[in-house]
Amino acid sequence: MSSNQQAFPVISLKLADENATERLAASFAPLLCGKQAGLAAGGRIHLRGDLGAGKTCFVRAFLRAAGIQGRIKSPSYALLESYNLSSLHFYHLDFYRFSDSREWLDAGFRDILQEQAIVLIEWPEQAGALLPPPDLDIHLEHEDEGRSAVLTAYSDKGSLWLTTLFPATPAHRPPTPEGGA
Numbered sequence: 506m507s508s509n510q511q512a513f514p515v516i517s518l519k520l521a522d523e524n525a526t527e528r529l530a531a532s533f534a535p536l537l538c539g540k541q542a543g544l545a546a547g548g549r550i551h552l553r554g555d556l557g558a559g560k561t562c563f564v565r566a567f568l569r570a571a572g573i574q575g576r577i578k579s580p581s582y583a584l585l586e587s588y589n590l591s592s593l594h595f596y597h598l599d600f601y602r603f604s605d606s607r608e609w610l611d612a613g614f615r616d617i618l619q620e621q622a623i624v625l626i627e628w629p630e631q632a633g634a635l636l637p638p639p640d641l642d643i644h645l646e647h648e649d650e651g652r653s654a655v656l657t658a659y660s661d662k663g664s665l666w667l668t669t670l671f672p673a674t675p676a677h678r679p680p681t682p683e684g685g686a
């Protein structure tokens with residue numbers, strides 16, 4: 506397969522209630538925190554979805570499961586909340602009110618690009634092209650009383666997370682040409 510046809514996994518889930526969102530988030534914590542054999546700590550997750558879709562809920566449960574104690578504030582006004590736990594550095598960003606890219610480039614951009622940084626970003630689309638692609642994109646949408654979630658890997662690391670958590674994950678392949686095998 507040529508490199509521009511690389512098949513990264515994608516998975517769709519139904520999250521019936523808040524607990525389901527929290528369980529999903531918690532399941533990612535060991536993978537990004539270096540607790541999984543063969544997976545170095547670090548990684549970037551983008552969380553997309555409307556107001557109230559459950560992005561902050563996901564991040565809070567993730568950080569709790571990673572061992573962060575005390576108050577976990579929503580970073581809406583500060584743009585960035587960060588946490589340290591032994592050698593791990595966590596960055597929770599929310600670009601909903603993002604406007605000044607200069608300020609941001611000074612404030613925290615370099616930190617989140619570190620290989621071992623654990624980065625979760627709400628409203629990444631508000632930052633335009635400023636952000637590099639994540640390892641994993643999670644798109645949450647209201648569905649009945651619950652939420653739907655589409656998880657798409659954009660790197661080998663993100664692919665490994667998905668295939669570890671969901672061993673039956675199908676690869677997302679570009680459509681085959683008409684009549685092709």
Ligand SMILES: Nc1ncnc2c1ncn2[C@@H]1O[C@H](COP(=O)(O)OP(=O)(O)OP(=O)(O)O)[C@@H](O)[C@H]1O
Binds near residue numbers: 559601
């Ligand atoms: N799977 C789910 N089913 C039903 N409710 C859920 C689910 N997951 C989370 N919620 C609820 O959705 C509400 C909104 O969540 P949250 O604040 O995380 O949204 P958000 O996406 O961060 O919104 P914003 O864009 O305003 O930051 C919370 O009350 C949470 O309990």
Ligand SMILES: [Mg+2]
Binds near residue numbers: 560561562599
């Ligand atoms: Mg939020």
